[in-house]
Amino acid sequence: MAAYGLKNTYIFILIVVLAFFVHGASNVGSDTVYVFVMKGDSVTLHTNITMNRRERFKWYFIDDLIAQINGDLGYNCTYVQCNRKDERFRDRLKLDHQSGDLMIANISTSDTGVYRLQTFPGRQIKKAFNVDVKGVSAEMKEKSVKEGESVTLDTPEEKNNNNLLMWYFNETLIAKITGDPMEICKDVQCKERFRDRLKVDLFGSLTITNIRTTDSGLYQLQITRSSNRFSITSIKSFTVTVTDSGLSLAAIAAIIIILVLSMAAAAVCYRYRQSRKNNKENVPSVRFQVIGTDEKR
Helix, strand or coil, X not given: CHHHHHHHHHHHHHHHHHHHHHHHHHHCCEEEEEEXXXXXXXXXXXXXXXXXXXXXXXXXXXXXXXXXXXXXXXXXXXXXXXXXXXCCCCCCXXXXXXXXCEEECCCCHHHCEEEEEEEECCCCCEEEEEEEEECCCCCCEEEEEECCCCEEECCCCCCXXXXXXXXXXXXXXXXXECCCCEEECCCHHHHHHHCCCEEECCCCCEEECCCCHHHCEEEEEEEEEECCCEEEEEEXXXXXXXXXXXXXXXXXXXXXXXXXXXXXXXHHXXXXXXXXHHHHHCCCCCCCCCCCCHHHC
């Protein structure tokens, strides 16, 4: 009985050890990250690896090779070169040759799926990114205001100190929000154009006060969400059109002053004419009688 019990114990320990090694081997170098992005965003999948010159990197989309780097950088390719049968990712993939990070630009719903990183030989690291692309893209919004008014460009972002928000006006950076403090109009040209007329709230919404016709143009909000595994960059665009109000405040004030003066002058003239009329009516009439010479004769 003792031998039988010892044998069962040995078998049990052996099973546990085998299970440990099988489970460990299946997870060594394996990592899955779930990424949710919006259509039109750009997403960077970080490897968090310092590249070894002898290592090779291969990126797969589902089962298709889309990017590859040789350790000596003698050969690398992106989707079109790696797979000439399909041009799904034409001009939308960028590969960092130092880290192996993969950037997918202008992502679409058809790009939804699993992206796998495989390195060999050596460490043989395996990573998987399950990317889910939502079908609603950030729409281009149009704003039309009159000169002198204020306009607010809203963002649905909630305050998150890990997010980087940057506002651009016609490709010129005008505001940067990285938590606290905010940076508004650090550029000299921006200061001259928007002098004390820009405000940004805690959510990143931009308000332009006392807007001018020269403020018409394209405003873009670039939002970067980052973690130690991936970063997502999305762009929200606004076209702002400022129409001329017709007359400036100074011109309107001048017109009002002229009208008031004109009315005062008309009143003075009316009083003067009425006074002259009244004076004529009050003058007494005088009769003259002519005596003929024939009566004296």
